[in-house]
């Protein structure tokens with residue numbers, strides 16, 4: 001049984017506003033009724049606002065973030081295409097796997113833990129071979145490392161490759177302006193910084209990348225994930241292709257309205273201020289973030305725990321303080337914990353989490369009592 005008052009701070013899904021929850025609890029609607037397609041059309045416009053996309057195409061359909069990744073790969077890449085994949089964590093590796101499954105020949109650059117992609121290294125690889133696309137993750141949710149989307153996209157373009165960015169853990173919290181970022185495909189999922197329920201994927205696609213999809217020599221080997229097939233539905237959502245997850249789309253619509261009301265730049269600023277305060281507080285508790293200072297994300301933080309204590313800290317935070325954070329990813333399960341600080345995350349949440357963490361830690365070692373709040377509080381005054 002999930003407690004209504006539990007503070008869900010895992011790296012997605014995240015806490016939903018009461019309006020988003022109410023939107024999902026409405027009576028079942030027909031997916032072809034005028035009310036639904038009006039809402040859907042509005043969500044597409046609001047998605048353009050979210051991505052800052054006035055120049056390219058915008059897509060929205062049912063499926064998790066991985067469907068977005070796979071749709072991008074299967075629609076753009078043809079069997080045998082050369083691809084450079086930059087892996088800054090588990091999800092970067094997932095992109096490599098997806099491209100390989102669909103027949104691309106992938107070279108991967110794997111960055112050391114905590115570091116973002118090294119532009120010199122990327123450029124060297126791009127100059128040494130001819131690649132059709134560069135795949136990279138904006139914010140990797142496993143390591144909480146954030147890449148420079150603009151820099152990587154420019155490098156790809158300067159070397160004749162399409163730039164494809166997985167921003168599942170970025171869009172809505174970490175700055176990204178599709179019109180000027182230069183990426184050809186940026187994709188996300190609904191359940192992280194957008195603060196909607198899981199189940200919808202959103203993509204922005206440049207006209208050049210879409211034209212390459214249309215002009216392929218081989219057919220796109222998927223019915224559902226073929227972006228060329230989805231395009232007419234995005235132009236006119238009255239056309240039936242598949243039945244959307246209506247409730248998810250209603251919740252997403254409300255979350256997108258809330259983003260527009262807050263203003264995207266205000267939202268980026270709020271995420272940055274809260275992340276700075278949280279990360280400073282963690283450091284004051286001697287809980288070092290996994291990402292280097294200049295690679296840290298405003299949406300998620302992975303941090304090292306005292307040896308052997310990650311499970312216990314996570315469990316105690318939840319059972320005694322009602323705060324739910326996640327274990328480290330994969331091989332870092334026992335040495336790290338992860339906090340999703342996006343969407344509706346607030347200054348109160350920063351202080352509650354730091355206070356509770358300090359209390360959990362002081363059961364054995366006593367760092368400096370009150371230190372985390374002392375360093376975080378002045379940083380929050382900017383909020």
Ligand SMILES: Cc1ncc(COP(=O)(O)O)c(C=O)c1O
Nearest residue numbers: 064065066091140141168169189
């Ligand atoms: C960076 C990143 N990419 C892709 C995904 C996959 O998204 P989904 O789990 O919605 O399929 C995730 C999920 O956490 C993610 O964090």
